[in-house]
Amino acid sequence: MKKMSFSNDKKDLTRIAEDRNIKKFDYNKFEDLEPIARGGFGAVNRAYSKDLKKHFALKYLHDDIKNNFYKLFMNELQNINAVNHHKNIIKYYGVSIDHSAEKCYLVLQYAKDDNLKTYLHNNFKDLDRKTKINMAQDITNGLCYMHKANIVHRDLHSKNILVHEGRLLITDLDLSQPLDTNSNSLAGGTFAYSDPGYLRNHIMYKRSKASDIYSLGVLFWELSSGRPPFNNKQSLEILEMAKSGLREAPINGTSTDYINIYSEAWKDDPKQRPTIENICDSLENIQFENIYYNSNENNQYIQIEVYSNNQLNKFKPMESYIRDSISMTQIESNNQISFETSISQVNLEIAVLGKPRESSTLSLNSYDQE
Numbered sequence: 001m002k003k004m005s006f007s008n009d010k011k012d013l014t015r016i017a018e019d020r021n022i023k024k025f026d027y028n029k030f031e032d033l034e035p036i037a038r039g040g041f042g043a044v045n046r047a048y049s050k051d052l053k054k055h056f057a058l059k060y061l062h063d064d065i066k067n068n069f070y071k072l073f074m075n076e077l078q079n080i081n082a083v084n085h086h087k088n089i090i091k092y093y094g095v096s097i098d099h100s101a102e103k104c105y106l107v108l109q110y111a112k113d114d115n116l117k118t119y120l121h122n123n124f125k126d127l128d129r130k131t132k133i134n135m136a137q138d139i140t141n142g143l144c145y146m147h148k149a150n151i152v153h154r155d156l157h158s159k160n161i162l163v164h165e166g167r168l169l170i171t172d173l174d175l176s177q178p179l180d181t182n183s184n185s186l187a188g189g190t191f192a193y194s195d196p197g198y199l200r201n202h203i204m205y206k207r208s209k210a211s212d213i214y215s216l217g218v219l220f221w222e223l224s225s226g227r228p229p230f231n232n233k234q235s236l237e238i239l240e241m242a243k244s245g246l247r248e249a250p251i252n253g254t255s256t257d258y259i260n261i262y263s264e265a266w267k268d269d270p271k272q273r274p275t276i277e278n279i280c281d282s283l284e285n286i287q288f289e290n291i292y293y294n295s296n297e298n299n300q301y302i303q304i305e306v307y308s309n310n311q312l313n314k315f316k317p318m319e320s321y322i323r324d325s326i327s328m329t330q331i332e333s334n335n336q337i338s339f340e341t342s343i344s345q346v347n348l349e350i351a352v353l354g355k356p357r358e359s360s361t362l363s364l365n366s367y368d369q370e
Helices: 006-019 069-082 116-126 129-148 196-200 209-225 235-243 256-265 276-284 318-325
Strands: 030-038 042-049 054-061 092-098 103-108 161-164 167-170 246-248 301-303 326-333 336-343
Touching: 030 054, 069 092, 069 103, 116 161, 116 209, 129 167, 129 209, 129 276, 196 209, 196 235, 209 246, 209 256, 209 276, 256 276
Parallel strands: none
Antiparallel strands: 030 042, 042 054, 054 103, 092 103, 161 167, 246 301, 326 336
16 A cells, blocks of 8 residues: 655644644654554554653554545644643643654653553452542543533543553544544444444444543443453444443442443433533532442343434444455464454454454553653
8 A cells, every 4th residue: 555655744744843833852862662552543652751851652653544644643633732731631742753764753641550441450459439430530521621622532442541640541532523523434443332323324423422421431330340341242242232222230339320320321312411511510429328239140231222213224234344344364473373354444343253352453551641
């Protein structure tokens, strides 16, 4: 695939950086580069600045993704610059260009405590109810700031939430869009966190603030359980479960107030979901007097009412696009056979032969704050 002209992109990037007073970092002043995340759209390296004597995260986007590299890079640059002054959104410092490798980098915070998914896996048993609520408030406050700026994230999940010294930070804004942007691209997202309306028909369904609210509801459940939603299910199974109105059952020991908050957020009908401001208020007033308990722990899932919109059923369903776009490439390495997925314009976690591949979704796990 033909790459875009790096020299032209570099000139545009330099011009925009100068116009907007964006700080430019000398790439040669970074040392001890270490890969910390890699996925379909790009990768992140941890790097130490000799001048500033601190670690940063250097993020670059692959320049061969359907020639969308520059668009995605500039999209994240603009979005993160628009919401760069909130304690629960990853901090952006500037840009850096590695001329020898022809790569443009975003210079971001480095979060030493990994992403939320990994953090919960390693620390869940040590988290009390109040701490979990504080974590939910961190995500909500960051998302509220984005929504007030009319930016929809579109790809909220526990790998896109980073943790630093107990504070949660929203990251991965390359797929975020202003509300007036008409984009229904399949790129980005994982099924378990995705708005069911979008899963039913990504062509007709335009993701909105309500789509972020749905993802937030799923994240709230994950905070209460310590595990990802629909854990150990294959991607196409998750797709069908979410579309049919199945949700994870509440976890014993959870405040009923908290359950009510995320149950409202993950309603199938986007018009019935609360606003981010409503959720902020509800979290502030949460009580722990009534605690959920169900003696039948075999009820892993609950069924909710499914919103019906005939317009969403007129086009080819998403799973058909996914099956059409998966090509399996057999790779021999060290005398072992493995399979990888190649997904055209889709950055979704696809399970091949029943084995989910962690690397299929970009996880920018490790930005940090000063």
